[in-house]
Amino acid sequence: MDRIIKRLPRKLKLFISVEPTYLDNSFSDYQVGSNWKTKSAGIAVPNIRTTLEQPGQSPLLNNEAHAKYRRALGKLAWLSQTRDNIHIMVCILSTGQAAPTERHERALRQVLRWMFHDGLVCLTFPSDGEIGSEDDLLTGYCDASHAPMRSTKRKGISGAAIIFCNCLIKSYVRHQTAVSLSTCESELFGIQALIQELLGLCQLVLRLVESLGGIQSRLPKEVIVKIDSASARDLLDASDVPRRSCHTEVRIYWVRE
Numbered sequence: 001m002d003r004i005i006k007r008l009p010r011k012l013k014l015f016i017s018v019e020p021t022y023l024d025n026s027f028s029d030y031q032v033g034s035n036w037k038t039k040s041a042g043i044a045v046p047n048i049r050t051t052l053e054q055p056g057q058s059p060l061l062n063n064e065a066h067a068k069y070r071r072a073l074g075k076l077a078w079l080s081q082t083r084d085n086i087h088i089m090v091c092i093l094s095t096g097q098a099a100p101t102e103r104h105e106r107a108l109r110q111v112l113r114w115m116f117h118d119g120l121v122c123l124t125f126p127s128d129g130e131i132g133s134e135d136d137l138l139t140g141y142c143d144a145s146h147a148p149m150r151s152t153k154r155k156g157i158s159g160a161a162i163i164f165c166n167c168l169i170k171s172y173v174r175h176q177t178a179v180s181l182s183t184c185e186s187e188l189f190g191i192q193a194l195i196q197e198l199l200g201l202c203q204l205v206l207r208l209v210e211s212l213g214g215i216q217s218r219l220p221k222e223v224i225v226k227i228d229s230a231s232a233r234d235l236l237d238a239s240d241v242p243r244r245s246c247h248t249e250v251r252i253y254w255v256r257e
Contacts, residue, residue: 002018002019002022002078003016003017003018003082004016004017004018004019004122013124013125013126014124014125015122015123015124015125016082016122016123016125017082017121017122017123018079018082020119020120022075022079023075023076023079023112023115023116023119025071025075026071026072026075026076026112027112027116029068029071029072030068030072030108030109030112032109032112032113032116033116044114045114046089046107046110046111046113046114048089048092048093048107048110048111049092049148049149051103051106051107051110052092052103052104052107052149052151053149053150053151054103058101058102058103058104059101059102060099060100060101061100061101061102061104061105065100065105066100069096069097069100069104069105069108070097072108072112073090073093073094073097073108076089076090076093076111076115077090077094082122082123083121084123084161084168084171085121086111086115087159087171087172087173088157088159088173089111090173091157091173091174091175092107092149092152093107093108093111095151095152095175123168125167125168126165126166126167127166127167127168137164137222137223137224138162138163138164138198138201138202138205138222138223138224139162139163139164139223139224139226140160140161140162140163140194140195140197140198140223140224140225140226141160141161141162141163141226141227142158142159142160142161142187142190142191142193142194142225142226142227143158143159143160143187143190143227143228144156144157144158144159144176144183144186144187144189144190144229145157145186146180146182146183146185146186147179147180147186152175153179154179155175155176155177155178155179156175156176156179156180156186156189156190157173157174157175157176158173158174158175158176158186158189158190158193158194159171159172159173159174159190160172160190160193160194160197162194162197162198162201164201164205169201169205170197170201172197174193176189176190183229183231184229184231184232184235185248187227187229187231187232188232188235188236188248188251188252188255189251190227191225191227191232191236191255192251192254192255194225195223195225195255198223198225199223202223235252236252236255236256241253
């Protein structure tokens with residue numbers, strides 16, 4: 001599966017990555033790397049949103065280019081399981097999977113050029129930094145973007161990271177299924193999705209930790225959700241639901257429970 005899991009001698013950390021040649025076929029398909037003379041060029045994270053949001057129509061790709069686009073996008077989607085920082089790029093590029101245009105192809109080239117110079121990255125378990133709360137808590141961080149792109153019909157984008165024992169055990173970036181009417185509503189959708197993920201993962205982690213035995217102190221007794229939206233926090237803490245938020249009443253009561 002092109003995945004590498006290793007542990008150095010007398011070390012507790014696990015390192016998860018993919019083979020260095022994993023994207024070579026995609027680099028070859030899009031002629032990335034052959035015309036680069038140094039490893040210092042093109043290392044900035046690409047802003048593919050600007051590419052996709054250019055005014056005017058963009059022609060659809062032919063069948064051959066479409067198949068090549070899908071192959072490269074599939075590889076990036078698999079890679080995103082160990083390269084969490086490309087989730088947002090894969091999410092945006094996936095909107096063109098069914099009918100990609102020349103803009104989608106240009107955006108994909110930008111990502112591949114960046115990956116050509118930034119490929120030697122791996123996940124570390126546990127992290128060297130303090131990225132969670134107490135060891136016995138599942139901690140989720142979430143954020144959302146309200147109506148960010150015209151090319152995606154102004155659907156919001158939710159992103160989250162879930163931490164346990166100082167390890168990033170899951171992260172995701174997704175388009176929201178419905179168009180939100182405000183930033184607060186987009187944040188509420190993101191919070192609800194994260195809590196659903198946490199409740200499911202809590203049961204899985206509980207069973208895994210219990211099966212190891214002798215480490216009862218590490219059982220996830222509760223979950224923590226961390227957000228940066230004061231308006232969403234105020235809405236959830238309020239004693240009632242404002243009239244302008246009645247269309248999200250079910251979500252609000254579910255999150256409160």
